[in-house]
Amino acid sequence: MEATWDLSVLYKGFDDPALRADILAITTMTAEGQALLQADLPQGEKLVQLVSHMEALSNKLSRAFLFCQLTLAVEAENRDAFRTLEELSALSVDAQVFRSACTRFIGELDGLEALIQGHEKLRQNAFVLREAQQEAKHMLPESMEKWMLRMSLSGGDAFQKLRDQLMGTLTVDFQGQSLPLPAVRGKAYDPDPAVRKAAYEAELAAYPKVALPMAFCLGGIKGEALTMSEARGYADVLTQQLAESRMDRETLDAMFTAIREALPDFRRYLKAKAKLLGHEGGIPFYDLFAPVGQDVQTYTIEEARALLTDAFGKAHPKMATFIAHAFDHRWIDLYPREGKEGGAFCSENHELRISRIMTNFVGSFSDVSTLAHELGHAWHARCLEASPLLMAQPPMPLAETASTFNETMLAQTVLETATPQRAFNILEGILMEATQCCVDILSRFLFESAVFEARKTHTPSVEELRQMMLAAQEEAYGDGLAADVRHADMWINKGHYYTVGLHFYNFPYAFGLLFGLGVYQLYRQEGQAFLPKYDALLAYCGSDTIANVAATVGIDVRSAAYWRSALDVVRGEIDQFVALAEQQAAR
Numbered sequence: 001m002e003a004t005w006d007l008s009v010l011y012k013g014f015d016d017p018a019l020r021a022d023i024l025a026i027t028t029m030t031a032e033g034q035a036l037l038q039a040d041l042p043q044g045e046k047l048v049q050l051v052s053h054m055e056a057l058s059n060k061l062s063r064a065f066l067f068c069q070l071t072l073a074v075e076a077e078n079r080d081a082f083r084t085l086e087e088l089s090a091l092s093v094d095a096q097v098f099r100s101a102c103t104r105f106i107g108e109l110d111g112l113e114a115l116i117q118g119h120e121k122l123r124q125n126a127f128v129l130r131e132a133q134q135e136a137k138h139m140l141p142e143s144m145e146k147w148m149l150r151m152s153l154s155g156g157d158a159f160q161k162l163r164d165q166l167m168g169t170l171t172v173d174f175q176g177q178s179l180p181l182p183a184v185r186g187k188a189y190d191p192d193p194a195v196r197k198a199a200y201e202a203e204l205a206a207y208p209k210v211a212l213p214m215a216f217c218l219g220g221i222k223g224e225a226l227t228m229s230e231a232r233g234y235a236d237v238l239t240q241q242l243a244e245s246r247m248d249r250e251t252l253d254a255m256f257t258a259i260r261e262a263l264p265d266f267r268r269y270l271k272a273k274a275k276l277l278g279h280e281g282g283i284p285f286y287d288l289f290a291p292v293g294q295d296v297q298t299y300t301i302e303e304a305r306a307l308l309t310d311a312f313g314k315a316h317p318k319m320a321t322f323i324a325h326a327f328d329h330r331w332i333d334l335y336p337r338e339g340k341e342g343g344a345f346c347s348e349n350h351e352l353r354i355s356r357i358m359t360n361f362v363g364s365f366s367d368v369s370t371l372a373h374e375l376g377h378a379w380h381a382r383c384l385e386a387s388p389l390l391m392a393q394p395p396m397p398l399a400e401t402a403s404t405f406n407e408t409m410l411a412q413t414v415l416e417t418a419t420p421q422r423a424f425n426i427l428e429g430i431l432m433e434a435t436q437c438c439v440d441i442l443s444r445f446l447f448e449s450a451v452f453e454a455r456k457t458h459t460p461s462v463e464e465l466r467q468m469m470l471a472a473q474e475e476a477y478g479d480g481l482a483a484d485v486r487h488a489d490m491w492i493n494k495g496h497y498y499t500v501g502l503h504f505y506n507f508p509y510a511f512g513l514l515f516g517l518g519v520y521q522l523y524r525q526e527g528q529a530f531l532p533k534y535d536a537l538l539a540y541c542g543s544d545t546i547a548n549v550a551a552t553v554g555i556d557v558r559s560a561a562y563w564r565s566a567l568d569v570v571r572g573e574i575d576q577f578v579a580l581a582e583q584q585a586a587r
Contacts, residue, residue, distance in 0.1 A: 076168025107136020182342035200286030219459035258563035267480030284485035346377035376406030394541035400512020
C-alpha cells in the first residue's frame with residue numbers, strides 16, 4: 001500500500017506548464033472580473049456572469065494553492081512550493097479585491113430578491129447572495145482594501161509562513177536520536193510510561209529553540225486580526241468569527257454553559273485514569289493520552305484499513321466503498337517523517353471531486369480513529385459536490401459534523417464485538433477524545449481570548465504566553481490535571497492559533513463533537529433510514545445558518561438543554577469508565 005499521497009492529479013510538478021498557465025489565467029481573470037463589474041449590462045445578467053466568473057476564478061486559485069500547501073505540508077523546505085505560494089499569495093490580493101467589489105455590488109443592489117427569482121443561476125446561489133448583502137455592511141473602504149491586503153503579505157501572512165517553516169523543521173532530541181516533532185508527540189500513546197514521560201520532557205526541551213519567534217508570530221497575527229476586525233466594524237474578533245461561522249453568540253454561550261457544568265464529570269474521569277496509572281490526584285500531562293489496561297492493541301495500516309471498511313460496511317456501506325477508493329487512489333499521506341508537519345487534516349477540491357488527507361499514523365486506535373475522522377471530512381466534501389461551488393464550504397462548526405459522526409460510528413461498531421478489556425480501552429479512547437474536544441478546547445478558547453485582550457496593548461512575551469496557557473489549563477482542567485505537570489508551551493504546537501483570517505478555531509471542535517453525538521443519536525433511533533437524511537444534512541451545511549441547518553434534523557442549538565443532553569451521553573460513559581476503573585484497581 002502506498003504511504004504517500006498522489007498530487008499529480010493537480011499538477012505534475014512545479015515545472016508543469018499547466019501550473020504556469022493557471023497562474024497566468026488567475027491574473028487575467030481578475031482583470032476581466034473588474035471589467036465585468038464596469039460593463040453596461042442589466043443587473044440580473046451582470047450578477048449571473050459575476051457568479052460564474054467567481055466560480056471559475058475560485059477553481060483556478062483552489063487548485064494552485066492546494067498543490068503548494070499540500071506539498072509544503074509534507075516537504076517543509078520545498079523552495080519551489082514556497083516561491084509559488086508566495087506568488088499566488090500576491091495574486092490572491094487582486095482576486096480578493098475583485099471578490100470584495102462583487103460583494104459591494106451585491107450590497108448596493110435594489111431588488112435582490114426579484115433578481116434571484118428571475119434567474120436559475122441566482123436561485124441556486126440565493127443564500128450566499130443574501131449573505132453577501134449583509135457582509136457588504138462590514139467591508140473595508142474600497143480605497144484601503146487592496147493596500148491593507150498587500151500589507152498582510154509582509155505581516156500576518158508572513159508570520160504564518162514563518163510559523164509553518166519553524167514547526168516543519170523543528171526536530172527533537174530523543175534518546176540519542178533527532179526526530180521530527182510529530183513522531184515524538186506520537187509517543188504520548190506509547191504503552192511504556194517511561195517513554196511517555198521522556199517524550200514529554202524532550203518535547204518541552206525542544207520548544208525554547210523556537211519560542212521567541214513563535215511569540216512574535218502569534219502576536220503579529222493576532223494584532224493584525226484586531227486591526228482588521230475594527231476596520232470592518234465588528235465589536236471584536238470573536239464577533240467577526242461567529243458571523244463568518246454563521247453562528248450566533250446565543251449558541252456559543254449555550255454550548256459553553258453546558259460544558260462548564262460538565263467539568264466536574266470530566267475531572268472524575270481524569271482522576272480515575274490517573275489512579276489506574278499510579279498517580280495520586282490529577283493526571284500529569286504526559287499521561288493524558290496513555291493507554292490503560294493490559295490489552296494494548298496496535299494496528300498496521302493494512303489492519304486499520306480493514307477495520308474501517310468492515311465497520312462502515314455494516315453501518316454505512318457507501319462510506320465503506322468511499323474509504324476503499326481513498327486508499328486505492330492514494331488520497332492519504334500516512335506516516336510522520338522529517339519535514340512533515342504534525343497533526344492531521346483533510347483538504348478538498350470541489351472541481352476535481354477529490355480530497356487529500358494527511359495523518360501521522362503510528363498505529364494506535366486513536367490513529368485509526370483519526371483516519372475515520374479525516375475520511376469523514378472527505379465524505380462531507382463528497383456530499384457537497386452537488387452544491388454550487390460558492391455554497392460548498394460549510395462553516396467551521398458544521399465542518400466537524402461528519403468527522404465526529406465517523407469517529408463515533410467506528411467506536412460504537414467496534415464496541416459491539418469487543419472483549420470487556422478491549423471495550424474498556426476503547427471507552428477510554430472515546431473519553432480521551434471527548435475531554436480534548438470539551439475541556440482542552442475550553443482551555444484553548446480561554447487562552448486565545450486572553451491573547452487578544454493582551455494584544456490590545458502589547459505583544460505578549462514568551463513568559464506571558466506561558467502563564468496564559470497555564471491559567472487556561474487551570475480553569476478548564478482544575479484538579480483533574482496535575483498542577484506541577486502541565487504544558488505551558490502548548491500555544492507553540494497548536495497551528496490553529498496562527499491561521500490568518502481564521503481565529504478561535506477551537507469552539508468548532510466542541511460544537512462538532514456534541515452536534516455529531518446528537519446526529520449519531522438520531523441515527524441510533526432511526527437506523528439505516530436516517531442515512532439519506534444525514535447525507536442531505538451534510539449537503540445542506542453550506543446553504544444556511546447553523547441554527548437552520550441543525551433544525552432540519554430537529555436540533556435546537558440555541559438551547560443549553562440540547563447541549564446538556566449531548567453531554568449526558570459522555571457523562572454516562574464517564575460513569576461506566578469510573579466503575580470499570582474501580583473494578584480494575586481492586587484486583
